[in-house]
Amino acid sequence: MAAPPGPGSIALLDRFVAALTAKGVVTEQEIVDQIARTDRASPETGARMVARAWTDPEYRALLLSDGSRAAEAMGVSMAGAPPLGVLEDTEALHHLVVCTLCSCYPRAVLGYPPHWYKSAAYRARAVRDPRGVLAEWGTVLPDTMELRVVDSTADYRWMVLPMRPAGTEGWDAARLASIVTRDALVGVTLPHAA
Amino acid sequence: MRFAAGTPVRVKRDFPELRGPCHIRTPHYLRGSSGVVERPLGAHPNPEDLAFGRPAARVPLYHVRFEQPALFGEGASGDTLLVEIFEHWLEEMH
Numbered sequence: 001m002a003a004p005p006g007p008g009s010i011a012l013l014d015r016f017v018a019a020l021t022a023k024g025v026v027t028e029q030e031i032v033d034q035i036a037r038t039d040r041a042s043p044e045t046g047a048r049m050v051a052r053a054w055t056d057p058e059y060r061a062l063l064l065s066d067g068s069r070a071a072e073a074m075g076v077s078m079a080g081a082p083p084l085g086v087l088e089d090t091e092a093l094h095h096l097v098v099c100t101l102c103s104c105y106p107r108a109v110l111g112y113p114p115h116w117y118k119s120a121a122y123r124a125r126a127v128r129d130p131r132g133v134l135a136e137w138g139t140v141l142p143d144t145m146e147l148r149v150v151d152s153t154a155d156y157r158w159m160v161l162p163m164r165p166a167g168t169e170g171w172d173a174a175r176l177a178s179i180v181t182r183d184a185l186v187g188v189t190l191p192h193a194a
Numbered sequence: 195m196r197f198a199a200g201t202p203v204r205v206k207r208d209f210p211e212l213r214g215p216c217h218i219r220t221p222h223y224l225r226g227s228s229g230v231v232e233r234p235l236g237a238h239p240n241p242e243d244l245a246f247g248r249p250a251a252r253v254p255l256y257h258v259r260f261e262q263p264a265l266f267g268e269g270a271s272g273d274t275l276l277v278e279i280f281e282h283w284l285e286e287m288h
Contacts, residue, residue, distance in 0.1 A: 085235075087276075095276075100221050127223065127275060128266045149262060149274040153219045154255055154278035155238040 037077060041111040043182035046159055049074055049086075049109065050185070051176035054164040064088055067122060071109050075108060081108040085156045087148075089187075094141055095116070095160045096134065096187040098126035099152040106157035110185055137188045150187075160187040167193035195254045195281075201231045202287040203258060207277060214237045217245030228287060229260040232276060240280065254281040 005013075020026050049070060060091040063070040065082030078084070084106055087095040100123045105113035116122050125133050129180065130149050134141065141147055150158050162184050168176060183189040197203060207226030210216045219241050235257055239250035258279045263269035 083236075100223075101219060110282075127221075128264070129268065130273065131270055143270070147262075147270065147273045148259075149273075151221060151275060151277045153221060154235075154241070154280065156235060156278060 025065060034080065036109060038112070041076075041108055043110045043180075043185060044177070045071070045074065045076055045111075046106070046182075046185045047177040047180035048173070049159075050161055050180045051173045053161055054119070054168075054176055055173055058181055060161075066108075067159065076108060078108055082155055082157050084109060085158050086161050087158060088161045089163050091145070091163070093146045093148060094160075094187060095148050095150055096126060096130055097150045097152060097158045097160060098123055100124070101151075101153055103114040104152040104157055105186075106159045109159060110182060114182065134188065137183070139189050159185050161189050162187070165191050165193045195234050195239075197231045197234070197254075197256060197284065197286070198283070199231055199233045202228065203231055203256075203284040204228045204287055205258075206283050206285055210285075215246075217242055220279055221277065223265055224260065224277060224279070227260055227265060229258040229277075232259045235278060238280075240282075242282040255279070256281065256284065258284070 015032065017028070021028060049063060052074070053063045054174070059070065059073070062073065063086050068078045068081070068085040068122070071084055071085070072078050087097075089095055098117075103113055105120040107113070107118060120132070128148055130147050136145070148162050161179070164176070168179070179191045179193060181189060181191070184191050205220060205227050209222075209225065211216060212249070233256070235255040237252040237254045237281045240253045243250035256277055257276055260275045260277065262273040262275045263271055263276065
């Protein structure tokens with residue numbers, strides 16, 4: 001765990017916020033609201049979106065064409081959030097998301113990124129040796145499947161729509177969502193009907 | 195918007211970092227590499243100005259697909275990389 005901020009850091013933050021509010025860049029209330037939205041966000045939201053896409057073709061089409069609207073259709077406020085793009089895995093194609101420049105991550109629907117996602121090792125290796133990285137997660141793709149690494153470098157935030165695994169026939173949306181993990185939503189693992 | 199989906203493009207081999215302070219969203223490892231436009235992603239304020247509080251014109255952004263093994267001389271043939279690149283970093287291939 002990171003050490004709590006010292007009094008010097010807190011004083012600096014107070015002065016920074018005071019300068020931003022004085023210049024009219026943000027209000028204190030907007031900061032409070034944004035922190036609350038970020039704290040509320042969790043991978044369960046992304047999982048519910050995937051589960052619905054697996055069972056509702058119309059929603060699937062919306063999710064793939066406009067991720068932000070699909071998130072709002074699940075009650076997520078996307079106000080002020082970067083646009084969300086969703087990448088569809090198929091029998092022939094698997095997506096893996098990374099941000100080599102910093103740590104861009106679809107926080108609005110997945111919450112805070114895990115520590116490893118922000119690590120220099122993941123960011124460097126995901127683009128250079130993606131199959132090696134996946135193997136360390138226990139994710140081994142067939143040689144015939146294309147692996148597509150998505151380096152999130154600019155204005156969009158990217159989430160993966162994994163394939164619905166075999167053995168989940170007849171499951172309802174809640175049960176389907178329960179097998180869609182945070183890690184599957186950026187493509188380091190695959191959902192399994194365990 | 196200058197490039198339609200399917201257009202072959204090359205990322206400029208330029209390193210503004212060597213000329214002074216800047217904020218560039220084009221990864222170093224792609225500079226000079228060739229790819230194909232997967233799809234346009236709309237126009238967004240230029241982060242190179244935005245980062246310095248300057249007025250930022252909206253610049254078209256593209257999802258560009260690259261062959262992954264060619265970038266680092268390793269990897270599995272057929273694997274690819276998809277990256278958002280702003281239009282002023284792309285050159286048409288002739």
